[in-house]
Amino acid sequence: xxxxxxxxxxxxxxxxxxxxxxxxxxxxxxxxxxxxxxxxxxxxxxxxxxxxxxxxxxxxxxxxxxxxxxxxxxxxxxxxxxxxxxxxxxxxxxxxxxxxxxxxxxxxxxxxxxxxxxxxxxxxxxxxxxxxxxxxxxxxxxxxxxxxxxxxxxxxxxxxxxxxxxxxxxxxxxxxxxxxxxxxxxxxxxxxxxxxxxxxxxxxxxxxxxxxxxxxxxxxxxxxxxxxxxxxxxxxxxxxxxxxxxxxxxxxxxxxxxxxxxxxxxxxxxxxxxxxxxxxxxxxxxxxxxxxxxxxxxxxxxxxxxxxxxxxxxxxxxxxxxxxxxxxxxxxxxxxxxxxxxxxxxxxxxxxxxxxxxxxxxxxxxxxxxxxxxxxxxxxxxxxxxxxxxxxxxxxxxx
Numbered sequence: 441x442x443x444x445x446x447x448x449x450x451x452x453x454x455x456x457x458x459x460x461x462x463x464x465x466x467x468x469x470x471x472x473x474x475x476x477x478x479x480x481x482x483x484x485x486x487x488x489x490x491x492x493x494x495x496x497x498x499x500x501x502x503x504x505x506x507x508x509x510x511x512x513x514x515x516x517x518x519x520x521x522x523x524x525x526x527x528x529x530x531x532x533x534x535x536x537x538x539x540x541x542x543x544x545x546x547x548x549x550x551x552x553x554x555x556x557x558x559x560x561x562x563x564x565x566x567x568x569x570x571x572x573x574x575x576x577x578x579x580x581x582x583x584x585x586x587x588x589x590x591x592x593x594x595x596x597x598x599x600x601x602x603x604x605x606x607x608x609x610x611x612x613x614x615x616x617x618x619x620x621x622x623x624x625x626x627x628x629x630x631x632x633x634x635x636x637x638x639x640x641x642x643x644x645x646x647x648x649x650x651x652x653x654x655x656x657x658x659x660x661x662x663x664x665x666x667x668x669x670x671x672x673x674x675x676x677x678x679x680x681x682x683x684x685x686x687x688x689x690x691x692x693x694x695x696x697x698x699x700x701x702x703x704x705x706x707x708x709x710x711x712x713x714x715x716x717x718x719x720x721x722x723x724x725x726x727x728x729x730x731x732x733x734x735x736x737x738x739x740x741x742x743x744x745x746x747x748x749x750x751x752x753x754x755x756x757x758x759x760x761x762x763x764x765x766x767x768x769x770x771x772x773x774x775x776x777x778x779x780x781x782x783x784x785x786x787x788x789x790x791x792x793x794x795x796x797x798x799x800x801x802x803x804x805x806x807x808x809x810x811x812x813x814x815x816x817x818x819x820x821x822x823x824x825x826x827x828x829x830x831x832x833x834x835x836x837x838x839x
Contacts, residue, residue, distance in 0.1 A: 466676055467743075468703045468704075469834075473517055473520070475510055475513045475517050481514055482518065485518060492599060497597050502659070504658065504659070508703030512603050545599060546598045548601070552603060553609075557581075558619055559581045569591060592623075599626050604630065604744075606631045616629055669705055674691055684723065686724045694708050703743070707732075708729065710829070743826055743830060755783070756786070758836075761831075770822075776788070795822070803825055803826060
């Protein structure tokens with residue numbers, strides 16, 4: 441970041457304090473400790489986990505639903521609260537003289553977007569349930585699994601929630617089932633794909649999301665009803681924006697446009713706030729909202745999955761947003777422009793490979809153009825498939 445950018449960032453901060461109280465609260469990657477409007481789903485999850493309150497291990501479960509319905513918000517908040525209560529209970533047990541310790545259940549939440557290897561999965565589970573630090577190197581995967589098994593011997597067992605399964609570079613549910621096949625472990629898998637329809641099963645058992653997974657119960661998280669999404673946006677706006685910065689009518693408009701997807705709705709409001717800050721406004725106007733919605737592609741990729749990418753890929757995406765139309769008219773043109781940018785600091789071969797990989801997983805879209813190159817297939821214009829304004833802001837703040 442050069443001196444002019446630093447000065448401009450400070451100037452923006454003065455405007456932001458007038459309009460935005462807490463930008464993170466508006467962000468679609470931020471989950472509040474109390475999820476809004478998901479009481480029935482929470483009750484179903486508590487039904488699944490009910491055996492733990494009697495000292496028993498529950499069956500494995502699968503929580504599913506499309507992007508932006510609050511799966512991560514619900515599961516992460518619930519497991520954090522259960523983990524806190526479990527820690528307090530274990531502390532009480534250890535400081536009391538008992539002949540035999542009662543059964544204890546510990547809870548762990550793991551994000552598969554970051555725990556992308558077997559080693560990382562076992563590491564993150566262990567790190568959630570033991571007090572001492574878990575080594576990040578110098579030990580093998582089998583050793584970590586054995587240690588996890590040993591920690592859960594006797595009267596201690598664990599329920600592990602693993603989020604964002606079956607996405608690009610994350611475990612399938614069947615593979616998770618193999619990795620957590622331990623006598624004192626149950627898991628709650630979280631993903632988007634629906635389970636096999638009951639009509640497709642032949643044994644009358646509950647449907648399973650993966651033929652290789654031992655799933656006992658499934659919990660569907662449906663899209664937000666419009667009124668529930670309005671409530672969610674109203675809550676976030678009241679916490680993150682100055683009073684009166686966003687009208688209730690505009691909130692209803694965004695909720696209707698988002699069609700039950702809280703991720704896209706929050707990304708639009710976030711982008712609108714960013715646009716208002718750029719013009720030094722003290723409230724969000726209809727034009728700001730239009731700019732915010734325009735920066736959220738239809739069927740957008742979750743911003744969380746983009747922010748989980750390695751730093752060099754995020755750097756390429758960030759600089760891609762600065763290129764003009766001619767520079768993104770093809771992969772080759774984008775590669776040349778990005779390689780020439782000293783902030784990217786990667787070879788042309790690496791940049792081109794990354795662009796193709798990002799297109800393969802849908803983070804950018806290659807749209808064939810009408811330009812006739814004379815040879816081979818037509819060149820492909822590159823279009824980001826994620827909320828660009830929010831991504832730009834989050835990445836720039838972190839620089």
